[in-house]
Amino acid sequence: MKNSYLLRLHFIVFLWGFTAILGKLISADANVLVFYRMSFAAVFLYLYLRFIKKQSIKVTKKLLINLVGIGSVMAFHWLFFFQSIKVSNVSIALSCLSLSTLFAALIEPLIFKRKPDWIEILIGVIIVICISTIFNAEFKYKEGIFYGILCALFGTIFSVFNGKIFGKTSSGNIIFYEIAGGWLIISLYFILSGQISSVSEISYTDIALIVLLASVFTAYPMFESVKLMKFISPFTLILTVNLEPVYGIILAFFIFGASEHMSPVFYIASLVMIIAIVANGIIKSRRKKDESPAENPSAVNRF
Secondary structure, eight states: OHHHHHHHHHHHHHHHHHHHHHHHHOOSOHHHHHHHHHHHHHHHHHHIIIIISOOOOOOOHHHHHHHHHHHHHHHHHHHHHHHHHHHSOHHHHHHHGGGHHHHHHHHHHHHHTOOOOHHHHHHHHHHHHHHHHHHHHTGGGHHHHHHHHHHHHHHHHHHHHHHHTTTSSOHHHHHHHHHHHHHHHHHHHHHHTTOGGGGGOOOHHHHHHHHHHHIIIIIHHHHHHHHHTTTSOHHHHHHHHTTHHHHHHHHHHHHHGGGGOOOHHHHHHHHHHHHHHHHHHHHHHHHTTTOOOOOOGGGOOOO
16 A cells, blocks of 8 residues: 555646746746646646645635745746756756755744754755756856746745645645735736736637646646545655656756756766755654654645
């Protein structure tokens, strides 16, 4: 039975890894892509919660404001991710996500008021050195690396604040209002900047791909990951999710060919980062052997 849960988890991580592939296949600008992704995902989540799970989506006004705020951070996280892909490639965008480890080591102690974990910071420094090595070896992708770093930063902020509101309502409600809130913020941007007309400038092919992205690669894996956390330890989940860049980079290599072929330095540095992240997970698991699985929405902030 446990093997079936692990298989489902790897399938979800594979779907998250494929998100970057769709981001490159969709020709629409990153902001238009995120606008439609969040709007469709919000609709799918609402229909699922109200008509399949038949649960109430009522939350307090204070919590709603908090969720919209966190959702706006999610929107920027996705925006910078897809922008990184647009100006560079899938491999660069995914490799930069490893910086989340360093950002988490610095931000979490401030938010949760705990002492810094020097092991996390050390591993974060190793990852920074690897990113710097990639930057020097792949300097032509400097803009993509810049957006990738911002993506990792906003993704970390999103995860940390998501952890702060854990337990105040169901995970389904949290995910729904965050995505709907992110869509609202992006909509306000289009309206206030006078660029609302650009939303209509999208092909039917892109719309079809974004519907696929919002349903199969966003709403479904988010809910499935929450279900699996009841049967799989947080350590196993985090360790497996770290394979997302591996799946994405391998898929991009075979699907897009030459545009995703990187220098040997890139692959060596990426391997070192993955090893560092896995080592961090192992160290944490040994410290928290008695920790029990919990339904934590901050663990489902993937792409």
